[in-house]
Amino acid sequence: xxTVEEIENVSKLMKIDIDDHSExxxxxxxxxxxxxxxxxxxxxxxxxxxxxxxxxSLRKDEFIPFEGKLIEKMNHYKGTYxxxxxxx
Amino acid sequence: xxxxxxxxxxxxxxxxxxxxxxxxxxxxxxxxxxSVEDKLHALLSINDKALDQxxxxxxxxxxxxxVGACFGMPISIKDNMCIKNTKTTCASKMLENFIAPxxxxxxxxxxxxxxxxxxxxxxxxxxxxxTTEFSAYGxxxxxxxxxxxxxxxxxxxxxxxxSFECVASLGSDTGGSIRNPASFCSxxxxxxxxxxxxxxxxxxxxxxxxxxxxxxRTVKDSAFMLNLIAGIDPNDDTTVNxxxxxxxxxxxxxxxxxxxxxxxxxxxxxxxxxxxxxTKEAISKLxxxxxxxxEVSLEMVKYSVAAYYTITATEAGSNxxxxxxxxxxxxxxxxxxxxxxxxxxxxxNFGPEVTRRMIIGGFVPSxxxxxxxxxxxxxxxxxxxxxxxxxFKKFDLLIAPTVPVLPFKIGEKIDDPVSLFLIDxxxxxxxxxxxxxxxxxxxxxxxxxxxxxxxxxxxxxxxxLQAAHALEKTVTLPEVTI
Numbered sequence: 202x203x204t205v206e207e208i209e210n211v212s213k214l215m216k217i218d219i220d221d222h223s224e225x226x227x228x229x230x231x232x233x234x235x236x237x238x239x240x241x242x243x244x245x246x247x248x249x250x251x252x253x254x255x256x257x258s259l260r261k262d263e264f265i266p267f268e269g270k271l272i273e274k275m276n277h278y279k280g281t282y283x284x285x286x287x288x289x
Numbered sequence: 290x291x292x293x294x295x296x297x298x299x300x301x302x303x304x305x306x307x308x309x310x311x312x313x314x315x316x317x318x319x320x321x322x323x324s325v326e327d328k329l330h331a332l333l334s335i336n337d338k339a340l341d342q343x344x345x346x347x348x349x350x351x352x353x354x355x356v357g358a359c360f361g362m363p364i365s366i367k368d369n370m371c372i373k374n375t376k377t378t379c380a381s382k383m384l385e386n387f388i389a390p391x392x393x394x395x396x397x398x399x400x401x402x403x404x405x406x407x408x409x410x411x412x413x414x415x416x417x418x419x420t421t422e423f424s425a426y427g428x429x430x431x432x433x434x435x436x437x438x439x440x441x442x443x444x445x446x447x448x449x450x451x452s453f454e455c456v457a458s459l460g461s462d463t464g465g466s467i468r469n470p471a472s473f474c475s476x477x478x479x480x481x482x483x484x485x486x487x488x489x490x491x492x493x494x495x496x497x498x499x500x501x502x503x504x505x506r507t508v509k510d511s512a513f514m515l516n517l518i519a520g521i522d523p524n525d526d527t528t529v530n531x532x533x534x535x536x537x538x539x540x541x542x543x544x545x546x547x548x549x550x551x552x553x554x555x556x557x558x559x560x561x562x563x564x565x566x567x568t569k570e571a572i573s574k575l576x577x578x579x580x581x582x583x584e585v586s587l588e589m590v591k592y593s594v595a596a597y598y599t600i601t602a603t604e605a606g607s608n609x610x611x612x613x614x615x616x617x618x619x620x621x622x623x624x625x626x627x628x629x630x631x632x633x634x635x636x637x638n639f640g641p642e643v644t645r646r647m648i649i650g651g652f653v654p655s656x657x658x659x660x661x662x663x664x665x666x667x668x669x670x671x672x673x674x675x676x677x678x679x680x681f682k683k684f685d686l687l688i689a690p691t692v693p694v695l696p697f698k699i700g701e702k703i704d705d706p707v708s709l710f711l712i713d714x715x716x717x718x719x720x721x722x723x724x725x726x727x728x729x730x731x732x733x734x735x736x737x738x739x740x741x742x743x744x745x746x747x748x749x750x751x752x753x754l755q756a757a758h759a760l761e762k763t764v765t766l767p768e769v770t771i
Binding site: 238247254 | 589594595596598610629633634639647649652661664665668704707
């Protein structure tokens with residue numbers, strides 16, 4: 202069962218600033234409770250299969266120059282901080 | 290009088306023959322947008338250079354220069370795909386001022402073909418939703434009845450096509466986000482085989498299952514669009530080689546002798562009687578065309594929604610971690626904040642649904658919970674894939690209603706997340722298993738549309754489009770009157 206404390210803990214780990222964690226409790230609890238249906242799927246013995254991509258199928262690990270000059274957008278310095286670009 | 294209701298293929302033919310000028314068509318389209326957007330809110334931004342681009346194309350056409358296959362066709366693009374030097378918000382306040390520095394692969398491919406991107410389409414924030422109510426910029430409205438949701442998350446795309454604000458649109462489909470709004474707005478909505486279209490430049494939600502696809506007036510138009518945007522892309526290692534398949538060729542082949550499985554698990558509890566009736570009518574029509582229809586059960590469908598939301602929330606939690614106001618974000622001063630608290634503060638710009646999914650995305654794969662939720666969800670995904678592969682040994686195609694219910698009123702389900710989840714029950718299977726699926730407009734009941742979904746085995750997209758075209762030809766539907 203999901204508690205306010207768990208939501209506080211998860212939101213801290215996910216770095217989300219929430220004023221009132223209890224505001225999220227009801228809906229998150231309903232969502233997670235619905236996921237309990239997975240317990241009755243009878244899939245415990247199932248082996249998870251993942252799609253495989255062979256190394257030969259991957260593109261070469263090589264430098265591809267970017268036509269834009271992104272570095273020019275890195276012009277916001279505040280003291281020792283570099284203010285990241287807004288891409289605009 | 291300019292006919293904005295023509296299909297993509299008709300537009301191409303007319304523009305190629307000089308029967309319509311691109312400038313006139315784009316001008317009328319912009320007038321149309323201007324007259325209906327207040328009521329529909331399908332678009333988040335409009336291309337203010339569209340008319341200039343149209344004039345340039347007209348010049349090229351008149352001077353006999355080579356013109357791309359789209360001939361200036363106005364296309365709307367879901368606002369989670371990057372168009373270089375264009376605002377790409379993902380319907381989020383977090384990306385309110387984000388100008389994409391590059392083109393998504395699908396955009397590059399359509400630019401080469403001289404498409405005109407008429408506007409960026411509204412959507413649920415970061416594609417998390419199925420009604421477009423979770424857009425940070427307000428919901429889109431269903432053009433069939435503006436008190437009703439248009440579906441989502443590609444709601445703006447479906448609305449813009451069905452209300453003649455463009456000729457075609459691109460959306461993305463993670464759990465039905467193309468097919469659901471297509472069904473609710475009476476357009477064709479097509480999710481191709483996973484990997485058939487590059488996702489490079491698509492803002493990520495759940496990479497392992499999402500796909501870009503077209504929303505169009507006709508099935509032939511979807512095949513036409515697929516011809517332009519499908520294929521392998523070195524920037525997306527999940528793309529597959531389709532050997533330049535021509536999806537329009539032989540689209541009239543029909544479905545005589547094809548075996549179609551009726552997925553009983555998608556027509557059970559909770560289905561609206563009108564939707565059930567429409568589905569049975571569609572099955573009869575297919576049988577009338579010579580298809581052989583039999584029932585088939587996919588037992589894991591019952592668990593598919595829970596598996597889908599567990600997997601997508603987990604991937605979303607990871608994908609959204611990049612929104613830290615360092616690489617993407619908005620202006621607010623760093624002074625007075627410790628590093629982590631600065632990031633947390635910035636993330637207040639996520640809307641409530643995205644925040645909820647991030648919480649769930651942190652919860653379900655965490656130590657102590659992963660075995661109960663995430664690993665089981667992955668096992669359900671695996672077993673569902675086995676079941677559907679087994680079904681495709683017997684059947685060429687599978688059929689079910691796209692959405693088990695009719696469009697509902699704006700706000701009606703927004704406070705009941707599980708009720709909203711279950712609207713996805715017929716669409717998530719195609720995403721979890723990577724299969725192609727399409728929603729075909731089939732019936733209008735009490736002024737609201739119903740779509741029928743067909744699915745095929747992976748890479749059988751051509752067969753799927755042929756069958757969808759055959760079904761489409763059996764009905765004549767009214768157009769929106771707005």
